[in-house]
Amino acid sequence: xxxxxxxxxxxxxxxxxxxxxxxxxxxxxxxxxxxxxxxxxxxxxxxxxxxxxxxxxxxxxxxxxxxxxxxxxxxxxxxxxxxxxxxxxxxxxxxxxxxxxxxxxxxxxxxxxxxxxxxxxxxxxxxxxxxxxxxxxxxxxxxxx
Numbered sequence: 001x002x003x004x005x006x007x008x009x010x011x012x013x014x015x016x017x018x019x020x021x022x023x024x025x026x027x028x029x030x031x032x033x034x035x036x037x038x039x040x041x042x043x044x045x046x047x048x049x050x051x052x053x054x055x056x057x058x059x060x061x062x063x064x065x066x067x068x069x070x071x072x073x074x075x076x077x078x079x080x081x082x083x084x085x086x087x088x089x090x091x092x093x094x095x096x097x098x099x100x101x102x103x104x105x106x107x108x109x110x111x112x113x114x115x116x117x118x119x120x121x122x123x124x125x126x127x128x129x130x131x132x133x134x135x136x137x138x139x140x141x142x143x144x145x
Contacts (some may be wrong), residue, residue: 002116004123005104008131012138014099017091018071020138021101024051030137033126045074057122063087082111101134103127 010017020026025043027034033055040050040062047068054060066086067075073090090102105123107116 002107002112002120003104004120004127005102006124006127006131007100007102008135009094010099010101010135010138011097012099013097014091014093015071017099017101017134017138020134021089021091022070022074031130031133033129033133051076055126061085083107083109083115084112085115101131103131 020030022045024045025037025039027037035054035056036052037054038052040052042049045065045068047065050062050064052060052062061078061080063076063078065074065076067073072092073088075086075088077084077086079085084107086106086108088102088104088106090104092100092102094100105127107113107119109115
């Protein structure tokens with residue numbers, strides 16, 4: 001499997017982390033790796049919903065939610081010729097007012113090896129920055145807002 005992933009500890013309850021993570025249309029307000037998120041139907045995160053995402057240094061992509069466990073995780077994917085990229089976002093309780101977040105990006109398909117080779121560095125950088133941004137916004141003074 002060709003994947004990049006990061007796990008981070010967040011000093012906040014999983015519910016606070018999830019509320020920020022699940023509000024994908026709000027990501028551009030606090031996530032430096034996302035320029036815009038445009039829902040193609042509805043803003044509410046749900047299986048089958050699609051979002052057009054624009055990120056610096058990447059082509060705009062349409063992501064489709066494929067799995068959702070409210071309060072805990074969601075997975076979405078985007079496809080281009082020869083490559084499917086799947087991104088998982090998983091939040092778990094790690095103790096009193098502490099959570100763990102796992103961000104994983106998986107490349108699959110005929111051209112996955114090439115896409116992973118070309119995109120591994122940027123993908124790793126972005127998920128690292130995303131984990132840090134989630135931690136900063138949730139642990140901050142208005143984290144659960």
